[in-house]
Amino acid sequence: MQPDHPSSGIDRRAVVSTLALLPALCATLLPASAQAQMAQGGQLPSWNEGAAKQAILDFVRTTVDRSSPSYVAPDERIAVFDQDGTLWVEHPMYTQVIYCLERVPAVVAKKPELKDVEPFKTVLSGNREAMARLSLRELEQILAATLTGMSTEEFRAEARKWLETARNPRWNRPYTELAYQPMLEVLQYMRDNGYKTYIVTGGGQDFVRVYAEKVYGIPPEQVVGTAGGTKFGYGNDGRPFLMKEPKLLLNDDKAGKPEGIHLMIGRKPTAAFGNSAGDREMLEWIGAGAGARLKMLLLHDDDKREYAYGPAQGLPDTKVGTFPQALYDEAKKNGWYVISMKNDWKRIFAFEREARAE
């Protein structure tokens, strides 16, 4: 499942020989955190040994080693991660879409005139087959009704409350527990080595910001996502607030991802992780730059522990997470790594580990 990556073996050999020749020098030059990790061993414990794990370790080690030609100054260490399907489960439906659908009754309670109006009527019926047939335009109407028309504080409070109580039916766990443990380890490993980690998601920026710090250790200001406008105004009590408006500022998907990174971060990251055609332009753009670059795509090929969909490598095509064969071929051609969930990951979720320990 791994594309051949011509530079991988060479980089490793270069690092190994450098370390062999100059152990004292390297110990001085490497940051304390990196030294501690090397001594400790066992980085990325939920990853199987293989080209994907090695690529991450090699990239980080060579970019934090001052004696390496690939050295990157701490300020420039920026890594970006798609969220849905890359950091947590996206199948069979994006969590935010589930949130919006489940918010419809509350919206209709406040605006009873919507009760008999489509698409709200279909959502209220609970008929999942009919809901699956909703058009993109109808879905947008639902998103607008449930994500806008309230203050930023109201939205945050509502989303937080839902996240605390909602459960994913397959695992019977809060959605926030469906983050991929191997990716949480990558986030932490990169931060331990001075990387600033960002989420760059097609999902709603305000939604992801509600839980990103708790789930991923990523603060709100490091979440780039699809963003709507807000409107400053004063409440009846004269208190200023921001109202969420149904006005799209940034569609953070496909070409919108590099555009969003430029808008929100203002410089090019050197590492990017994605899992679908929506991440293609981001990986291409990040790849077009001098110095070391890490570009990785996660292939969902594990129908036992999670899901298998694609349709790269003959996996079934589905509505979410389109990883077409053409993207797989582009990855192979350009030296991007494809992570096989089935082969590269020892475990998928943190709670699996707990289960084993029980």
Next chain:
Amino acid sequence: MQPDHPSSGIDRRAVVSTLALLPALCATLLPASAQAQMAQGGQLPSWNEGAAKQAILDFVRTTVDRSSPSYVAPDERIAVFDQDGTLWVEHPMYTQVIYCLERVPAVVAKKPELKDVEPFKTVLSGNREAMARLSLRELEQILAATLTGMSTEEFRAEARKWLETARNPRWNRPYTELAYQPMLEVLQYMRDNGYKTYIVTGGGQDFVRVYAEKVYGIPPEQVVGTAGGTKFGYGNDGRPFLMKEPKLLLNDDKAGKPEGIHLMIGRKPTAAFGNSAGDREMLEWIGAGAGARLKMLLLHDDDKREYAYGPAQGLPDTKVGTFPQALYDEAKKNGWYVISMKNDWKRIFAFEREARAE
């Protein structure tokens, strides 16, 4: 020039008495950087003693002291600073507008058909009086022609080159040396105490990002400004790049400032510095929140060392930096501090200090 601030004296007394009662405890609880600074004394050396300096010191000390009721967790320590007229000179014309005017000959060299077209013709004439009469619409045409229609990399290279060679005529110094030394000290003091410092400017985000790290120690991702869209595409060599488009995404002025902060930072800062009516909504919004808040406005009342304009307190009204009397009155009413450049600042620029040492 200082508004009475009812809580200032109380906060100070509370801190002083806490320190007197619990010196050992406080030493343990305060961050090492804060301890070092308190031992060192002489914070904000370019500030005269007074209510403004004391307000900054009190705010920082009480929000980093774990035993204080105003304690703020490190993650939430976010301070925002307007740029033009708050961090550096804005009079008689914004530096970015000077950049755009001075770029016109290069633009016309590439597009000779603009030579005899207004407003380019007037700018090329060098007639400063005629240029001062350009309408807002004409100015926008010049901004669009000089800030868009090129790749983000080309723009960065051009702006960097200009900043290295252009000189402010009054001081005969690069514009980047016209940052206010007292404000550079505030930025550093707040960062030393765990505050993340952001610029929130009506100026162009891409322009300010070119020099913000060098001049202010503020990285590109912590610059929020007026932002245009970019468009992802591929060059003739197949290399992906972003083209700067003449499409306004965020007008980061007045109500656009809190809206821009929500878009780019995603949470409410607790400290804000500005100098004009363009900062009013930002200060109001930041003031509307629980816990300690620091809101400060810089009054340009020093026509000898810099400029005096306002028209608060009877200073002359000018095209840039409108600080109306109504804003001054709102500041007094709401406990915002007004910094008097004339009375609160020992020196304005870093090079003044060099001059004394010579």
